[in-house]
Amino acid sequence: MNEGRKGFVMLLKNCKLETGFSTVNQRIVATETASYDIRIENEVCTAVAPQLRPLENETVIDVNQQLVLPALKEMHIHIDKTYFGGPWKACRPLTKGILTRIEEETWLLPEQLPTSLERACQVIEQYIQQGHYHIRSHCNVDPSIGTKHIEITKEAFSRYEQYITHEIVAFPQHGLLRSQVEPLMREALRMGATHVGGVDPALVDRHVDHSIAKIFELATTFNKKIDVHLHARDTLGLYEFNKFVDYTEQAKMFGKVTLSHALALGSLEEAAIRDIAQKFIETGIDLTSTVPIGMPTMPIPTLVEQGVKISVAHDSLTDHWSPFGSGNTIEKLNTAAQRFKISDEYRLNRLWGLASNFVTPLDPNGQRVWPNVGDSADFLLFNAESTAHVIARQQPIQQLILKGQLVEAVQKGEKE
Numbered sequence: 028m029n030e031g032r033k034g035f036v037m038l039l040k041n042c043k044l045e046t047g048f049s050t051v052n053q054r055i056v057a058t059e060t061a062s063y064d065i066r067i068e069n070e071v072c073t074a075v076a077p078q079l080r081p082l083e084n085e086t087v088i089d090v091n092q093q094l095v096l097p098a099l100k101e102m103h104i105h106i107d108k109t110y111f112g113g114p115w116k117a118c119r120p121l122t123k124g125i126l127t128r129i130e131e132e133t134w135l136l137p138e139q140l141p142t143s144l145e146r147a148c149q150v151i152e153q154y155i156q157q158g159h160y161h162i163r164s165h166c167n168v169d170p171s172i173g174t175k176h177i178e179i180t181k182e183a184f185s186r187y188e189q190y191i192t193h194e195i196v197a198f199p200q201h202g203l204l205r206s207q208v209e210p211l212m213r214e215a216l217r218m219g220a221t222h223v224g225g226v227d228p229a230l231v232d233r234h235v236d237h238s239i240a241k242i243f244e245l246a247t248t249f250n251k252k253i254d255v256h257l258h259a260r261d262t263l264g265l266y267e268f269n270k271f272v273d274y275t276e277q278a279k280m281f282g283k284v285t286l287s288h289a290l291a292l293g294s295l296e297e298a299a300i301r302d303i304a305q306k307f308i309e310t311g312i313d314l315t316s317t318v319p320i321g322m323p324t325m326p327i328p329t330l331v332e333q334g335v336k337i338s339v340a341h342d343s344l345t346d347h348w349s350p351f352g353s354g355n356t357i358e359k360l361n362t363a364a365q366r367f368k369i370s371d372e373y374r375l376n377r378l379w380g381l382a383s384n385f386v387t388p389l390d391p392n393g394q395r396v397w398p399n400v401g402d403s404a405d406f407l408l409f410n411a412e413s414t415a416h417v418i419a420r421q422q423p424i425q426q427l428i429l430k431g432q433l434v435e436a437v438q439k440g441e442k443e
Contacts, residue, residue: 036073037431038081039065039406040089045388045413046395048373055373058389058413062092067404070431075398088433090408093425096417097383097397098160098405099356103254103287103315103340104150105198106164106183107176108136111344112149118347125231125258129201131347133171140175147183150344153354155190155434158424160405161384162191165198165224165254168215170206177215190429196254198224203241204232216249222285225255228270229263235270243274246283254285254315260323264291268303275310282311287340289314292330293323300326301333308334317342318363327381328367328374339363339381356382360418375415388414404431 047059064079065072081087110116121127139146154162166180177197184193197215199208203225216223223246228238246253259267268291275284286307292300292314307314313336316325327337339359344352360378369375380387388397398406408426411417427434 035068035086035431036082036084037067037086037088037433038079039067039095039428040079040087041092042090042408043092043094044395044398045094045376047389048376048393055371055393057372058376058415060094060413065095065398065404067428067431070404072398072400072402072404075400090426093408094411094413094417095398096379096388096407096409096414097386098407098427098429099158099382100161100163100338100384101154101159101340101354101356102163102285102338103317103342104154104162104164105166105343105346106147106150106162107143107166107180108132108139109146109150109344109346110350111153111346112146113142116345116347117350125227128348129231132167132169132200135347136167136169136172136176140172140179143176143179144183147179148186150354151183151187151191153344155187155429156427157354157356158407158427159354159356160191160403160429161193163194163196163222163254165196165256166215166220167200168197168208168211168224169199169201170208170211171201174211174215174218177218177220181219189432190434194221196220196222196224198226198256200226202226202231202238204234204238209241209245212245213249216245216251220251222252222254223249225253227256227258228267229259235267239267239270239274243278243280246280247278252283252285253280254287256287257289257291260291260294262291262295264289265295265299265303267291269306271312272303272306272310275312284310284312285315286312287315288317289325290323292325300329304330304333304335311336313337315340318359318366320362320366324366326367327363328369331377331381336385337381338384355421357417357421357424361421364418370419372413372415375418376413378418379414405429 044063046061048055049057066074167176197220225242228235232238341352390396406428409422411422
């Protein structure tokens with residue numbers, strides 16, 4: 028049952044759903060659950076109740092009290108340039124910082140073109156198997172490969188439309204100004220890229236205002252969103268943050284700008300973080316973090332508590348930038364929990380929203396808010412007691428339902 032069928036109806040019996048929190052001495056100590064049935068039709072939930080009577084010709088699956096949680100979104104990956112699925116390769120030593128990798132790509136990416144499509148497909152399959160229903164991929168647009176990676180990425184995603192949705196960021200990895208790729212960026216956006224990307228207006232493009240102004244010009248001209256890599260630290264990074272806030276306000280692009288990595292948030296004073304976080308909230312700027320180990324990173328719990336929207340992501344599975352990715356976002360949430368010393372039931376529970384587009388079974392007050400009638404039928408099923416249990420013990424996915432269909436084996440669609 029891997030392809031959606033119009034009119035197909037499926038009933039999941041005996042689902043364990045989270046219903047609230049239990050407390051002892053006014054402290055949350057556990058998550059309460061109850062048994063529900065969920066009816067799915069045309070990729071959405073059409074009924075959620077403790078007991079539903081099967082309809083005639085309805086496919087019925089008894090999940091035997093497996094915990095049902097929302098499927099995941101990968102909001103920052105580069106499927107177009109990867110070693111995944113190929114022979115083992117470690118990274119070359121850095122000698123010029125980020126410029127080492129940029130120079131490496133001038134010969135590496137053309138060399139990889141013959142295998143790029145197949146490897147991109149293998150990355151997508153890995154993400155599907157790890158419970159993702161959506162992938163946002165950054166995709167190189169640079170002088171060495173032009174817009175070929177846009178073509179490859181579109182083709183790869185088209186083969187898995189029965190499982191996932193996607194976004195494509197036209198990403199000038201070698202610098203929007205530095206590599207003079209504005210014409211190629213325009214071509215990529217006309218080809219269907221959903222976002223204008225960018226990288227380090229100061230460190231790579233060497234002109235903050237010109238770089239950011241050009242990013243917003245492209246976004247407003249083509250009616251696209253924005254997702255930019257920012258690695259600058261300390262006050263230089265803060266300066267860039269404030270510039271993005273200003274340009275977002277001027278362009279009225281509220282809720283359409285993502286800042287990926289935003290490493291300066293790991294090195295700023297608390298007052299400065301609070302101030303810029305408030306500006307992010309007011310402009311709807313969201314953040315993406317890989318939760319890096321061994322370096323300062325954004326204080327995710329503090330920012331989320333203030334109201335900033337943050338997604339965790341992998342950035343790569345294995346490529347010339349890093350050999351350590353897995354695509355296992357439950358593992359990533361576990362890393363975040365350990366990184367920020369989160370071990371109690373409530374705060375572990377709240378971490379799920381970092382990976383699910385902020386969709387969680389319970390709201391912050393412990394009220395059941397998912398799944399409901401009209402919600403998309405993208406579920407993960409676990410042998411687990413609660414969301415906190417899944418994250419802390421990295422419980423494996425037992426069953427996967429995407430677009431209303433039980434995924435028993437990922438099948439790649441072929442171009443007609």
